[in-house]
Every structure is written in structure tokens, then in C-alpha cells.
């Protein structure tokens with residue numbers, strides 16, 4: 433190497449210019465968070481934990497949960513479990529400003545899984561609700577009756593503000609409990625949770641002990657009985673265990689959790705869409721076939737042109753296995769689905785894709801990688817203002833712990849990554865702006881770990897990548 437004193441003035445100038453350019457690049461480039469989390473083992477809460485307590489009373493309804501029940505937000509599916517006997521199949525409900533109580537009836541089902549027998553699982557769809565209205569509802573009508581409430585979304589419209597929470601890969605550890613507590617205590621109140629898959633992790637127990645599906649249902653009730661969670665299926669919903677004779681994929685999930693798939697012309701509960709306030713949300717299934725000619729492929733091909741950005745400006749996609757993620761854990765598992773659908777996401781200008789599966793947090797730049805055609809060799813992600821931002825939010829806090837090993841160096845498409853548990857909030861303000869923030873469990877309300885303004889791809893398709901240092 434040339435000694436420093438022999439540098440000519442011009443090479444000194446070039447060197448300094450290089451340093452400056454380098455600095456600019458670093459400032460606008462990727463970042464791996466400097467936050468170093470103490471890595472502890474995640475531990476499932478014991479069966480006698482407060483959050484798993486069975487509600488008192490004969491045949492008391494438990495594991496109460498709601499989700500959207502139609503395509504536009506005027507119906508709600510109420511589900512619950514009774515253990516002693518089937519009990520009433522009805523929900524009594526009334527709006528806040530009305531004394532007139534109505535009844536809706538549904539179905540009761542049970543299932544067996546290896547040597548486990550489920551309780552009586554109830555599903556009732558309440559229809560023709562008024563928008564933007566608080567409703568009270570009661571379940572367990574003949575014996576122990578329990579009361580809850582929910583608020584319907586405002587009517588669909590381009591400038592309707594609405595706040596979504598994002599949670600993924602939750603499980604039932606002490607960390608899961610922290611994530612849910614933080615989500616619930618957040619001063620920016622999430623009105624609906626977009627859940628990106630992997631609910632109970634019961635399949636980590638011997639024989640997939642389905643008792644852990646029941647405990648999860650009781651644990652999540654304190655949020656999901658009061659606001660809808662929009663379900664995506666993950667690999668932990670498969671519960672495929674031929675060694676114990678369980679060969680029907682998604683069996684426990686399918687009996688316990690419903691989705692309004694028929695309302696969006698889907699033929700399967702695992703992929704569907706809903707409209708809510710100013711958002712059109714498409715849920716995809718990473719573990720159902722999506723190759724050409726498959727039902728999911730055919731459905732998505734018809735679904736994307738149906739999205740009306742003049743009515744629902746925000747196009748959000750949920751899936752379990754991420755397409756863009758630079759963690760070593762599950763690396764490239766989402767690649768085959770990316771190859772099938774990414775060009776459609778760019779064509780239809782999806783605003784944001786939320787995924788889970790990798791137990792860490794990561795946010796991408798707006799990039800696409802759709803030029804490759806086998807012979808041209810053009811196969812690197814490039815900046816693309818019509819492309820979605822990909823956010824990995826599989827950091828709910830399950831028993832498998834954090835995915836702390838990243839690929840090195842950090843790829844340029846990766847804007848921010850950190851292996852911590854947490855949740856996020858996507859806060860739609862109007863047709864052009866949404867404020868997004870991720871919150872790690874270690875901080876109080878004051879600390880924003882990652883946040884940025886989203887500019888809508890249809891109404892405001894300017895560059896919204898985050899300038900350096902703007903938290």
C-alpha cells in the first residue's frame with residue numbers, strides 16, 4: 433500500500449470524494465439494527481397460568497373469537513367453545529343505542545385428533561350490521577352467559593381512516609403474552625389485527641397435543657373477542673402427522689377458525705379477500721398449491737382486477753412465508769410463490785405485503801425481481817416504485833425463539849432488520865398517507881424502533897423510502 437505522505441493532491445481529492453460517496457451510500461442504504469437483544473429461551477406459559485384460566489360456571493363459553501364475516505365489513509363470525517354440553521347455538525346481540533335484541537343461530541361441531549376430543553365448537557355469523565356501530569353480544573345463552581362487544585368498521589370509502597395491528601407467529605410463551613399486552617396497551621389503538629399465521633404451536637407438543645389449541649384460544653380471547661383478527665394460515669396450522677394417523681392438513685385450525693372466503697368467490701378458507709374501511713386485503717396460502725392452473729392461482733388472477741382503488745385505495749397482501757427476507761432461518765422458502773405472483777403484485781401496485789414465518793423483524797425497500805426469463809440472466813432485485821414494501825412480522829414470540837442469524841452482507845433490498853419480538857401498526861390516514869411503525873417488546877411507548885410514512889401506490893406513487901435518520 434502506498435504511504436500516505438506520497439499521495440498526490442488529486443488522488444487525495446479522489447479519495448475524499450470516494451469517502452463522501454461511500455458515506456452517502458451508507459446513509460441511504462440498508463441497516464441492521466444496532467439494538468442487541470439479550471437472547472433468552474422462549475418458554476411456554478404453564479397450563480395453570482392466569483391467561484389460560486377456564487371461565488367459571490357450568491358450560492361457560494370459552495375461547496371466544498371474532499373475524500370479519502362477509503366481504504365488506506357488515507357481518508361478523510362469532511366462535512366459541514363449550515366443554516360440558518353443546519349448549520345454545522345462538523348469539524344474542526344489540527347495538528349500543530338500541531334496546532332491541534336479536535338472535536343469530538349457527539352450527540356446532542366437534543373433531544378428534546389422535547386421542548384428543550374437542551369441546552363443542554360454535555360458529556355463528558351475524559349479518560346486516562350497521563357500519564361504525566358498537567354492538568354488544570352474548571354467548572352461552574341457556575347456562576353461563578358471557579357478554580362481549582365489538583365495533584363495526586366505517587363504510588368502505590377512499591379516505592376512511594383505519595388502524596390495523598400486525599401480529600405473527602404468536603404462540604403462547606411469556607413473550608407472546610408481552611406482545612399481546614403491548615399491542616393492547618398501545619395508545620395508537622389497533623381496530624383489527626391482521627394475523628400472518630402460526631397461532632398456537634400446539635404441534636410442538638407430543639401428538640400435537642390439541643389442549644394447547646384450547647389454551648391458545650383462551651389466551652387470545654382478551655383481544656380477539658373484541659376486535660376481529662383476520663386469519664392467514666402458517667405451517668403450524670398444517671398439523672399433518674401421518675405417524676399418528678392424522679393426514680388431514682389444517683384439521684384443528686379448520687374446525688376452530690373460520691374465514692369469509694365464499695364472499696370473495698374463493699373456493700378455500702385459506703385464501704380469500706376482504707374490504708375494510710379504505711383497505712382491500714388479500715390473504716394468500718403459502719401451504720396450498722399456487723402453481724399455474726391451481727385454484728389459488730386462478731382465484732388470484734381474477735381477484736386482482738376486481739380491486740377498485742378508487743373505493744379501497746390501500747391494497748394489502750398477507751401471507752405466511754416471506755418472499756423478501758435475509759434471515760438464514762427459512763431462507764428462500766417463499767421463493768417459488770414469488771416467482772408465480774410477483775409480476776402481478778407490481779402490475780396491480782400492491783402497497784405492502786406482510787408475512788411471518790421468520791421469527792424476526794425485517795422491512796424491504798420497494799423492489800422487484802421480475803425481469804428474469806431463464807435465458808437473460810437478469811435476476812437481481814431492483815428498486816421499483818410500483819412494487820410493494822415487504823414486511824416480515826413473524827416476531828410474536830413463540831416457543832421456537834428468535835431467528836438471530838442473518839445472511840451477510842445485508843442485501844440492498846433489505847432496509848431494516850432486527851431479531852426482536854414485537855408487533856406493528858399500519859395506521860391509514862386517507863387515500864394518500866398511512867403511518868407505519870414497528871414496536872419491539874423491550875421498549876415503552878416512547879421508543880419507535882422502525883417507522884415510516886407509506887405513500888399509496890395508486891394515489892400518491894412517489895418515492896417513500898425512508899430518508900436516513902428520520903425515526
Ligand SMILES: *[C@@H]1O[C@H](CO)[C@@H](O)[C@H](O)[C@H]1NC(C)=O
Pocket residue numbers: 547548549639
Ligand atoms: C394421549 O396419549 C398420550 C400418549 O400415549 C398420553 O400421554 C395422553 O395422556 C393421552 N391423552 C388422552 C386425552 O387420552
Ligand SMILES: *[C@@H]1O[C@H](CO)[C@@H](O)[C@H](O)[C@H]1NC(C)=O
Pocket residue numbers: 490574575
Ligand atoms: C343448563 O340449562 C338448561 C336449559 O335451561 C337447564 O335445564 C340446566 O339445568 C342447566 N344446567 C345447569 C347445570 O345450570
Ligand SMILES: *[C@@H]1O[C@H](CO)[C@@H](O)[C@H](O)[C@H]1NC(C)=O
Pocket residue numbers: 477481482483606609610613
Ligand atoms: C400476561 O399479561 C397480562 C397482562 O399484561 C398479565 O396480567 C398476566 O399476569 C400475564 N400472564 C403471564 C402468565 O405472564
Ligand SMILES: *[C@@H]1O[C@H](CO)[C@@H](O)[C@H](O)[C@H]1NC(C)=O
Pocket residue numbers: 861862863864865
Ligand atoms: C392525508 O393525510 C396526511 C397525513 O396525515 C396529510 O398530511 C394530508 O394532508 C392528508 N391529505 C388530505 C387530502 O387530507
Ligand SMILES: *[C@@H]1O[C@H](CO)[C@@H](O)[C@H](O)[C@H]1NC(C)=O
Pocket residue numbers: 614615617618619620857859868869870871875876877878879880881883
Ligand atoms: C404504539 O404504536 C405507535 C404508533 O404506531 C408506535 O410508534 C409505538 O412504538 C407503539 N407503542 C407500544 C407500547 O407498543
Ligand SMILES: [Fe+2]
Pocket residue numbers: 601630666667668752788789790
Ligand atoms: Fe411459520
